[in-house]
Amino acid sequence: MDFRVRASTKEDCRDISRMIMELAVYENMPDQVKISHEELERDGFCQNPFFECLVAEVPEEHKSKDGHTVVGYALYFYTYSTWRGRCIYLEDLYVMQEFRGKGIGKSLLSKVAAVGKEKQCARLNLSVLDWNTPSRDFYAAKGAQDLTDSEGWHFIRFDGKNLDSLANEAPKD
Ligand SMILES: CC(C)(COP(=O)(O)OP(=O)(O)OC[C@H]1O[C@@H](n2cnc3c(N)ncnc32)[C@H](O)[C@@H]1OP(=O)(O)O)[C@@H](O)C(=O)NCCC(=O)NCCS
Numbered sequence: 001m002d003f004r005v006r007a008s009t010k011e012d013c014r015d016i017s018r019m020i021m022e023l024a025v026y027e028n029m030p031d032q033v034k035i036s037h038e039e040l041e042r043d044g045f046c047q048n049p050f051f052e053c054l055v056a057e058v059p060e061e062h063k064s065k066d067g068h069t070v071v072g073y074a075l076y077f078y079t080y081s082t083w084r085g086r087c088i089y090l091e092d093l094y095v096m097q098e099f100r101g102k103g104i105g106k107s108l109l110s111k112v113a114a115v116g117k118e119k120q121c122a123r124l125n126l127s128v129l130d131w132n133t134p135s136r137d138f139y140a141a142k143g144a145q146d147l148t149d150s151e152g153w154h155f156i157r158f159d160g161k162n163l164d165s166l167a168n169e170a171p172k173d
Pocket of ligand 1: 023026092093094095096099100101102103104105106107127128129132133134135137138141
């Protein structure tokens, strides 16, 4: 099937927002999605964007059952390793179910790798849920290492009240 991978624009934020929810449903955590397409527009398309995003688009004649032509996305941003320097972090990779198995996911992932290489990133990092064996296998087939297995890293988060109280304990200037 014909498709192309391109950098997203502000106008893609409704499609990206729709697919963020579809991915969260797939991951069994739709209640955790609190972001709106307006916030994506603000944060991805400002002077110093918080993220960049690629979308996969099919021609009109191959649109989805619901009439969508933007059928996949890869959202990423830059991080820094004190051991290795510049890194790229893939936050989301998603292809709509009816378009899977056609090479779209692989193209999105490769393009993120190419963007990272272009920016001299030493690593492409991402997280995947334990039970998501198809995606874990997909990444492993492309040569990814599972750091939980090999190095025992845990994925840690502060949010909500815990983040508030931590911030409130900060020394005042
Ligand atoms: C993971 C996902 C993005 C892959 O996209 P896709 O378009 O279906 O994958 P592709 O068609 O590009 O597959 C590319 C290659 O990976 C292989 N592959 C795909 N799924 C695989 C699997 N479960 N196990 C091993 N290899 C797999 C394909 O055989 C193909 O290999 P080839 O290049 O040797 O032919 C897609 O399945 C998806 O959106 N899944 C649900 C959401 C998700 O889990 N996202 C990741 C969250 S971390």
